[in-house]
Amino acid sequence: MLLLCICSLIFASCNSKQGLREIKKTHISMDTLVTLTLVTDSEDLAETASRAAFKEIDRLHILWDFFTDSSEISKLNMRSGISPMKVSEDTMNLVEKALMISHKSKGAFDITTGPINELWDFHKIIVPAESNIKERxxxxxxxxxxxxxxxxxxxxxxxxxxxxxxxIAKGYAAAKLEKIVADAGIKSGIIAVGGDIRAFGMRSNNMLWKVGIKNPRLQDNASEIMAAVSLTDRSVSTSGDYERFFISGSKRYHHLLDPKTGYPADKTICATVINDDSAVTDALATAVFILGPEKGIELLNSLSSEGIIMDSTGKIHITEGIKNKVEYIYR
Amino acid sequence: MSISTANKTTLFDIIVISIITMLCIYGFSYAEKKFPAGSEVQIYVNNKLAYSFPITINRNIYVKGPIGDTIVEINSGLVRVSDSPCSNKICIQHGWIRRGSVVCLPNRVLVLIQSGSSGIDAVSG
Known part of the structure; x- marks a missing residue:
């Protein structure tokens, strides 16, 4: 009996902070699934915090929707070559961060690819004419x-x-949502805006958050997760050639376009980046994907970031800092 | 005399307590893996939970969205969108899933598998 009591006490102390649990809230915004996993003992607090967060991400979506004429970003685009336009604080912050990554990556990440992005329609499966790409x-x-x-x-x-x-918008949004739920009183959680993840605080059982990295070439019996990393107070983003793509002939055409050529970059299958700032990880994942493993790892090192890159042959490249911290689930 | 001898913790006691503690820990983790918390298929329309079903019972669900009916199929622990009124059919092309989600943006339908046993808190990619 005494032994059973000891065991129970050990378990109670190991497994959870008192009364805390993980409450999940989901929402569709920015054309993707937004999931908040919030550590709290109060369903009401989780509801209040998630409502405020979802309201904010809907606001950011309206601000930055490339396909809606009334969005701030579309209005700015319509003023190109005409005159400067006053923008909101969020747009200014986001564009500044984007330019920092553009500068550091020597243009591998570039938010001015709008005219090229418009040419590629991954649903209609049409490769744009080379002359159109060159013109734009x-x-x-x-x-x-x-x-x-x-x-x-x-x-x-x-x-x-x-x-x-x-x-870069989804990563920026993930950071913004963390601030909103923290202001509402949530100290720990994990926020996923599509594949852009922000983890903060600890799980309800005092463990680190475990973020899986999607297997880029999912076949029938393969695991959906290629690897996993355990972390907190950090962000993880992944860019992969499997998100929006079509195959024409034997060539895969995906949405990660090289700003220098206007065509899909072909050195990488997927790139995962870990950094303190989720806007930075989002943009860096794209930059690293475009640059390929060698230059990509150089870039990551220069920005105190970690990363896991699968090159076009399927070989994994990884930064020194997380070499022993990645749990491989499927290779 | 005999009472004070009985109250002494011996090396044997410590070994027994340690073994039983380890067995308990192993037993709990084994049970958690072997008998996971029931996975649930949640279907949202326009960001509101519309349906919730166990993943273990096969069924077809007709989900009314803004542009028509999306059909969600649950079969042998897997879930897919088998028909959709959207033009791009990305949700159908997504195929069968055993974890994660499928979204049909045009019809505002989200199919989400909630399971508590994978050990993964979020997926990047």
């Missing part, structure tokens, strides 16, 4: 974005330029 490539250059922080304005200097924030 002249509009792609992040150096033609002019920021005036004092007046909160952004100017796209060339007529026809269009910025598309799809490669």
């Amino acid at each position: 490539l002249r509009l792609v250059d992040y150096k033609n974005i002019e920021i005036d922080k004092d007046n909160s304005t952004i100017f796209l200097k060339k007529k026809g330029m269009k910025i598309d924030l799809g490669g």
